[in-house]
Amino acid sequence: MKIKVLLADDEKEFVNALAQRLELRDLSVTTVYSGEGAIEMAEKIDFGVIVLDVLMPEITGIDALKKIKKAKPNTPVIMLTGEATVENAIQGMKLGAFDFLMKPADTELLVGKITQAYTLKYEHEERIRQAEIENIINTRGW
Amino acid sequence: MYKKIINNLFLLEGEPQNRYKALKRNIIIIMVLITTLPLATMIIINYFQYRSHLRSQIIAPLYAMAEKTKHSFELFLDQRLAIIRFVSTTYNFEDLSNEKDIEKILLSLKKEWSGFVDIGLINKDGELVSYAGPYSLLGKNYSEQISFQETQIKGKYISNVFLGHRKSPHIVIAVQHITDKGQTWILRATIDTDFFDNLISSMGLPRQTDAFLISKDGFLQTDSLYYGNTLEKCPLPLPKIQFRSTSFEETDDKNRDIILVSSPFSIADYILVIAQPQSVALKSWYAFRTDMMIIFLVSLVIIVFSIIKMTDVLIKRIKTSDEHREKVLVELQHAQKLSSIGRLATGVAHEINNPLAIINQKAGLMNDLVERTKDFDKKPKFVDLTNAILNSVERCKKITHRLLCFSKRIDVKIEPVNMNHIIHEALEFLEKEILYRKMDINLNLSESLVSVKSDHGQIQQILLNLLTNAFAAIEDLGRVEIETENGKDGGIKVKITDNGCGIPKDVIKNIFDPFFSTKKENGTGLGLSITYGIIKKLGGKISVDSNPGEGSVFTFELPEKPNDMETING
Numbered sequence: 282m283k284i285k286v287l288l289a290d291d292e293k294e295f296v297n298a299l300a301q302r303l304e305l306r307d308l309s310v311t312t313v314y315s316g317e318g319a320i321e322m323a324e325k326i327d328f329g330v331i332v333l334d335v336l337m338p339e340i341t342g343i344d345a346l347k348k349i350k351k352a353k354p355n356t357p358v359i360m361l362t363g364e365a366t367v368e369n370a371i372q373g374m375k376l377g378a379f380d381f382l383m384k385p386a387d388t389e390l391l392v393g394k395i396t397q398a399y400t401l402k403y404e405h406e407e408r409i410r411q412a413e414i415e416n417i418i419n420t421r422g423w
Numbered sequence: 424m425y426k427k428i429i430n431n432l433f434l435l436e437g438e439p440q441n442r443y444k445a446l447k448r449n450i451i452i453i454m455v456l457i458t459t460l461p462l463a464t465m466i467i468i469n470y471f472q473y474r475s476h477l478r479s480q481i482i483a484p485l486y487a488m489a490e491k492t493k494h495s496f497e498l499f500l501d502q503r504l505a506i507i508r509f510v511s512t513t514y515n516f517e518d519l520s521n522e523k524d525i526e527k528i529l530l531s532l533k534k535e536w537s538g539f540v541d542i543g544l545i546n547k548d549g550e551l552v553s554y555a556g557p558y559s560l561l562g563k564n565y566s567e568q569i570s571f572q573e574t575q576i577k578g579k580y581i582s583n584v585f586l587g588h589r590k591s592p593h594i595v596i597a598v599q600h601i602t603d604k605g606q607t608w609i610l611r612a613t614i615d616t617d618f619f620d621n622l623i624s625s626m627g628l629p630r631q632t633d634a635f636l637i638s639k640d641g642f643l644q645t646d647s648l649y650y651g652n653t654l655e656k657c658p659l660p661l662p663k664i665q666f667r668s669t670s671f672e673e674t675d676d677k678n679r680d681i682i683l684v685s686s687p688f689s690i691a692d693y694i695l696v697i698a699q700p701q702s703v704a705l706k707s708w709y710a711f712r713t714d715m716m717i718i719f720l721v722s723l724v725i726i727v728f729s730i731i732k733m734t735d736v737l738i739k740r741i742k743t744s745d746e747h748r749e750k751v752l753v754e755l756q757h758a759q760k761l762s763s764i765g766r767l768a769t770g771v772a773h774e775i776n777n778p779l780a781i782i783n784q785k786a787g788l789m790n791d792l793v794e795r796t797k798d799f800d801k802k803p804k805f806v807d808l809t810n811a812i813l814n815s816v817e818r819c820k821k822i823t824h825r826l827l828c829f830s831k832r833i834d835v836k837i838e839p840v841n842m843n844h845i846i847h848e849a850l851e852f853l854e855k856e857i858l859y860r861k862m863d864i865n866l867n868l869s870e871s872l873v874s875v876k877s878d879h880g881q882i883q884q885i886l887l888n889l890l891t892n893a894f895a896a897i898e899d900l901g902r903v904e905i906e907t908e909n910g911k912d913g914g915i916k917v918k919i920t921d922n923g924c925g926i927p928k929d930v931i932k933n934i935f936d937p938f939f940s941t942k943k944e945n946g947t948g949l950g951l952s953i954t955y956g957i958i959k960k961l962g963g964k965i966s967v968d969s970n971p972g973e974g975s976v977f978t979f980e981l982p983e984k985p986n987d988m989e990t991i992n993g
Binding site for chain 2: 292294295298299301302305384385386388
């Protein structure tokens with residue numbers, strides 16, 4: 282099953298090209314061009330990984346991250362940042378972002394980070410699921 | 424107005440060298456005036472006060488002497504007058520008319536009192552009716568003479584000195600007698616003036632000092648040492664005040680400056696005059712004046728010398744301070760230039776980064792697509808072209824990263840660092856290039872190098888930049904020497920010397936400016952500018968010395984710890 286990735290950046294050309302490249306690497310990519318769109322989409326669909334640009338007009342990547350983390354705390358978020366906004370990216374890490382990458386990001390590196398983030402999320406969810414199953418077995422006495 | 428004068432005096436414009444010279448000259452003139460004017464004023468006031476005081480001190484004894492001598496004269500004359508008056512009242516006209524009696528009286532007078540020459544009796548008509556003395560004056564009529572008329576009016580008379588028949592100076596004393604019955608007659612005596620000379624010679628006059636009697640019409644009544652003999656006209660002017668003792672200064676006929684003390688008689692028309700040359704009278708004053716002038720001149724020389732020396736030191740300090748200020752201003756301008764260029768660079772880099780990311784992704788996508796497509800004609804060429812685009816993007820990315828690195832605020836981590844250790848680390852980064860180009864790296868690292876508080880990563884960046892530049896400057900097989908030593912005040916000094924192409928003089932002055940590069944397409948022109956910025960931030964300094972064709976020496980110093988940790992961390 283392909284990893285579902287939400288890609289949010291206000292640079293349409295960049296997002297589209299990157300999305301195509303990620304899709305060529307067997308990822309299912311949904312693109313949005315604003316922070317608002319990212320929040321809306323993240324609330325609607327359960328993505329494997331979300332990639333957010335830090336610097337977006339109106340709702341910034343950091344604000345979007347806060348809301349997404351509130352709605353979907355287990356979804357890993359990777360921040361994309363320009364050099365001058367490293368501090369913001371670090372702030373994002375403190376707010377629960379999985380990692381951050383400097384623009385223009387190397388695609389293979391990004392794919393690696395996405396896979397890593399998804400694997401961790403998957404393992405985490407697996408552990409939760411296992412724990413829940415064990416809990417059901419224990420409570421129902423199967 | 425006042426401010427304008429001060430500005431003109433001290434804030435001078437023009438060539439620096441001339442400005443300092445003019446400033447030095449103005450300060451010296453003003454200081455000399457300020458210090459010497461009060462001194463000169465004091466000296467002048469003291470001069471006149473002391474001269475006046477000393478004059479009165481010098482003249483006072485002359486006054487006393489004149490007064491005392493005058494009293495002796497007056498006493499002499501008064502006594503003689505009293506004797507004649509006594510004779511006139513003791514004897515009557517008939518007694519005195521008797522030749523024998525008057526002879527007897529003259530003998531007695533001569534015996535008891537000095538100076539008497541003759542004596543005679545004059546009746547109311549002015550006729551000499553009786554006479555005792557060496558001359559035959561009997562029967563002579565005096566009615567037309569001043570002595571007779573004066574005696575008739577005042578009752579007594581003392582004449583000025585005159586030469587008698589014997590051609591010796593003498594005076595006449597006469598008194599009028601009026602009997603109870605109204606009979607009047609005059610007793611007249613002639614007295615020689617030897618006593619006058621005796622009295623003057625007994626005054627004990629100081630050297631070159633003259634004393635003499637003059638009549639109120641200016642004729643000498645006694646001989647003078649310098650101004651003539653008895654009855655000659657005195658060449659000195661008469662005192663203006665003739666009723667009390669006075670002193671005045673004159674230049675005599677021998678062109679000598681003299682002090683004159685005059686003391687007029689009350690009972691006769693004589694004036695006693697003491698004349699003393701000023702060179703004698705004011706000898707102590709002249710000595711004092713010379714001393715005072717010497718002290719003044721010596722003080723003046725000391726003051727002027729001190730002022731010149733002090734001004735010299737002051738001007739040198741001002742000059743050094745000005746130079747230092749100018750240097751700081753240049754550094755400040757440089758720092759401001761770096762800062763504004765830094766801000767500009769951030770903006771440019773950021774704006775470029777976005778399209779760069781798009782190009783990167785688009786070219787990457789092209790590559791991805793081509794890789795996933797069957798082979799076609801020109802496929803390798805196509806891949807090469809997209810790779811070239813990606814390489815160029817990578818190059819641009821490096822430039823924008825360095826631009827951002829140049830301008831961005833970095834959190835400096837200050838910790839004790841070992842410079843020798845960082846040098847080894849930096850060389851490890853460049854190991855491959857060193858091996859490949861067979862460069863000779865000569866390390867001369869001080870074993871006793873102190874550890875300083877600084878930023879490890881930033882120092883690494885400095886060394887990498889400087890070494891990269893040195894490597895770029897030398898040919899293969901070239902030599903680079905790295906030297907460390909302890910600096911002043913607990914800091915360290917690092918010297919990187921290469922035997923490369925060197926830097927021309929016109930390039931050196933811009934070498935730390937951003938975007939200044941001699942490597943053309945291979946350099947961003949930011950390396951040394953970043954290095955400069957980091958070293959400044961860490962409180963150090965960097966200098967470069969180069970001879971074209973021989974090589975360059977980059978020396979940087981770091982302090983024991985950065986001056987302002989707050990600024991650095993801020």
